[in-house]
Amino acid sequence: MLDIKFIRENKDIVQAGAKKKHVDIDIEHxxxxxxxxxxxxxxxxxxxxEVNRVSNDIARNQDSALKVQLIEEMRVVKDDxxxxxxxxxxxxxxxxxxxxxxxxxPDMSVPDGExxxxxxxxxxxxxxxxxxxxxxxxVELMENLDMVDFERGVKVSxxxxxxxxxxxxxxxxxxxxxxxxxxxxxxxxxMIVPSLVRKESLIGTGMLPQSEEDLYKVGENEYLxxxxxxxxxxxxxxxxxxxxxxxxxxxxxxxxxxxxAGKHGKDVKGIIRVHxxxxxxxxxxxxxxxEESVKWHEEITxxxxxxxxxxKLPYRVVVNCGGDLGLGQVKKYDIEAWxxxxxxxxxxxxxxxxxxxxxxxxxxxxxxxxxxLRFVHSLNNTACATSRLPASLVENYQQEDxxxxxxxxxxxxxxxxxxxx
RNA sequence: GGAGGCGUCGCAUAGAGGCUUAGUGCACCUGUCUUGAAAACAGGAGUGGGGCAACCCACCGUGAGUUCGAAUCUCACCGCCUCCGCCA
Numbered sequence: 083m084l085d086i087k088f089i090r091e092n093k094d095i096v097q098a099g100a101k102k103k104h105v106d107i108d109i110e111h112x113x114x115x116x117x118x119x120x121x122x123x124x125x126x127x128x129x130x131x132e133v134n135r136v137s138n139d140i141a142r143n144q145d146s147a148l149k150v151q152l153i154e155e156m157r158v159v160k161d162d163x164x165x166x167x168x169x170x171x172x173x174x175x176x177x178x179x180x181x182x183x184x185x186x187x188p189d190m191s192v193p194d195g196e197x198x199x200x201x202x203x204x205x206x207x208x209x210x211x212x213x214x215x216x217x218x219x220x221v222e223l224m225e226n227l228d229m230v231d232f233e234r235g236v237k238v239s240x241x242x243x244x245x246x247x248x249x250x251x252x253x254x255x256x257x258x259x260x261x262x263x264x265x266x267x268x269x270x271x272x273m274i275v276p277s278l279v280r281k282e283s284l285i286g287t288g289m290l291p292q293s294e295e296d297l298y299k300v301g302e303n304e305y306l307x308x309x310x311x312x313x314x315x316x317x318x319x320x321x322x323x324x325x326x327x328x329x330x331x332x333x334x335x336x337x338x339x340x341x342x343a344g345k346h347g348k349d350v351k352g353i354i355r356v357h358x359x360x361x362x363x364x365x366x367x368x369x370x371x372x373e374e375s376v377k378w379h380e381e382i383t384x385x386x387x388x389x390x391x392x393x394k395l396p397y398r399v400v401v402n403c404g405g406d407l408g409l410g411q412v413k414k415y416d417i418e419a420w421x422x423x424x425x426x427x428x429x430x431x432x433x434x435x436x437x438x439x440x441x442x443x444x445x446x447x448x449x450x451x452x453x454x455l456r457f458v459h460s461l462n463n464t465a466c467a468t469s470r471l472p473a474s475l476v477e478n479y480q481q482e483d484x485x486x487x488x489x490x491x492x493x494x495x496x497x498x499x500x501x502x503x
Numbered sequence: 504g505g506a507g508g509c510g511u512c513g514c515a516u517a518g519a520g521g522c523u524u525a526g527u528g529c530a531c532c533u534g535u536c537u538u539g540a541a542a543a544c545a546g547g548a549g550u551g552g553g554g555c556a557a558c559c560c561a562c563c564g565u566g567a568g569u570u571c572g573a574a575u576c577u578c579a580c581c582g583c584c585u586c587c588g589c590c591a
Contacts, residue, residue: 141521
């Protein structure tokens with residue numbers, strides 16, 4: 083959510099930002115709606131003020147005939163208030179509906195473009211492996227090594243269901259351990275967070291109302307979150323933090339659920355696109371400064387790049403174009419790991435910053451040195467998404483006989499094992 | 504699941520339709536005093552919104568309602584506590 087005052091003072095910038103994100107919204111109309119809202123608000127407040135004043139007079143006055151007269155007068159004013167309040171409510175609801183659809187303004191450095199096709203590579207790392215045989219897909223490799231069972235996964239869980247087993251299961255655990263330990267060393271607070279969340283955190287993070295179809299709804303008010311970001315951001319909802327405690331750095335683990343509506347034909351095979359997976363997520367809350375946000379954005383991206391390098395997985399970093407940004411995102415990098423069987427990079431991490439877009443909705447503030455309350459800035463980046471990361475890993479580390487070498491850094495978490503065969 | 508009790512300004516408490524647009528204590532900020540601090544004394548101080556301003560409006564878990572007037576009464580919801588049951 084943007085501040086209405088900010089929108090008012092920067093309507094051209096906000097409108098241009100929406101255009102860059104390919105979001106269709108009429109800021110001029112929002113502002114005329116706001117004018118109407120303020121006009122009604124003023125009228126209602128003036129009437130309420132009158133009622134307050136006269137009510138006090140009634141209480142203090144001893145003349146009972148005058149009291150009766152005043153009460154009668156107030157009865158009329160009250161009806162007037164009721165009618166005006168009704169009107170104000172209607173306008174305010176329409177205003178709010180529009181406000182939650184106003185996108186955050188993308189950074190100057192975000193390239194123009196419509197979809198992920200238009201994202202721009204800014205750097206690539208690692209030697210893509212050269213095979214003197216045709217590389218197998220992670221599906222074939224994992225099934226042959228009995229690391230995964232899709233058939234029974236579908237039997238039990240439905241479309242896109244899967245069981246991880248044997249070295250497939252321990253590989254997940256190994257990655258979690260390795261990533262978690264690294265981030266704890268970096269001063270992050272480890273958390274296991276709920277996936278079952280109420281609406282507030284989803285609206286607060288900007289997942290609702292736009293992306294309702296991507297979520298599983300499991301109750302009147304409860305949904306299954308698609309990322310640990312949701313509950314982690316909800317953690318400090320409606321709280322005031324101490325500036326000296328900033329930045330807050332969380333490394334959060336949770337199951338993640340994605341309905342993947344409208345993507346039935348995409349990535350049907352394998353564990354690239356599934357309805358249920360696990361994720362370790364970085365979440366940062368920092369003071370309200372663009373420079374701080376940019377600094378942390380580079381840092382949370384660098385952490386992941388470092389880990390990819392220690393795993394010796396070839397990857398590239400792209401800067402997402404305007405059309406591929408979420409509603410609240412100012413700028414986003416995707417880190418894409420090399421998938422030999424597809425001969426292309428696939429997104430494994432997504433690193434973004436939001437300024438105070440999320441925290442304004444969630445009510446997460448801190449008291450600044452000048453004594454003013456400000457909304458903190460928020461950022462997040464994937465640390466480790468299992469299943470996508472292990473899918474890339476087995477493909478890059480495969481050998482001609484179908485076995486998979488375990489990256490050195492993970493071996494200690496897999497009982498010293500060097501090869502899955 | 505059953506039965507009771509309770510959600511008040513950072514914390515702790517008072518308040519039970521109009522001397523409460525919320526009192527008191529602790530903590531906090533500013534003075535006086537002091538070499539400095541502590542103590543004492545005096546004053547200040549919540550959040551959001553509107554207005555150039557004086558000032559006005561809203562907020563006592565959330566949302567509806569009764570009333571000229573609601574922290575206070577009614578209803579629903581959310582949460583917490585105690586006991587019982589069930590499960591681990």
